[in-house]
Amino acid sequence: MRPTPADPAAWQAHLAEGNARQARKRVVADVLLRDVAGHVLLVNPTYKPGWDLPGGMAEANEPPEEAATRELREELGLSLTLCGLLVVDWVAPHGPWDDQIAFVFDGGTMDVRAAEMSLCDGELSEAAFVSQEAARGLLTDRLRNRFDAAMTSLRAGRAAYLHDGNPTW
Template sequence: MSSAPRPGTAEWDAYLAEGNAKQARKRVAADVLLRDDAGRVLLVKPTYKEAWDLPGGMAEANESPREAARRELREELGLAVDLHGLLCVDWVPPHGPWDDQLAFIFDGGELGAEQRRTLGPTDDELSACAFFVPDEALRLLPPRTRMRAAAAMEALGDAVPRYLEAGRA
């Protein structure tokens, strides 16, 4: 009977690499629910999509969802925001050419007056950003994102993060 390789050896690294290569991988999206002092919700208009969206985007390899959300805010809006916690995670089934993914929404809190004054797209992935009252924001989002955002807004009210599958509890 052969023994497992010892941690810290080249054999151990090869053993882990083989296991890593065989494991399923999930795509991860990380969005942020940001509000103004009137409770309106910030949406962004991507140049590569028809509809409005929540600020955020896809995580890079070996990047946590929280760090992905913070990076996307810096890159696309020039915002440095402390995230206040997880509002929602949604397992999104395969759709179109895409495999399944995990979609997170974090609470970005309320943007201050100075942040709102200087707010605007800072790269070519966004053409606009604007605040909308929650009901209007939800109407502007595509169905899958709308259900997730609605659950995140509910979680703001009772401080209980939501777990969804295909946008449903």
């Protein structure tokens, strides 16, 4: 016999068991941040090859937008209010990694130079504002597609949904 809400303790245990068996997704929360000249901020992580948008992995039970602002604060000493959502990208399993959900939020425009930022926690070797074309050359294919979608979303005023960096509609 299955528990019912009429027995709250048994019902909560039943729900917890189901929750424990459901899939867990890794969540990435990045930020598209621009300077007053229209350049975009990229960071060079020490723990993987290539450049990336600033941001990082969400912690357990952390909302993606809070993960994005926390990562900017921890890694670059930046405190900012996000301006909206630009991209949601479902990333297929690759290498040793299961699938993940990647968010890109609009960080707006800041009157700050990369030299004025602090690389705070050792996870980044560099941070630089670069032209959009230079950014496209520094990012991997998967990230370049997500970056392009974020730039398109910024101009269009609506978020994009991607599968592995490719628009779904």
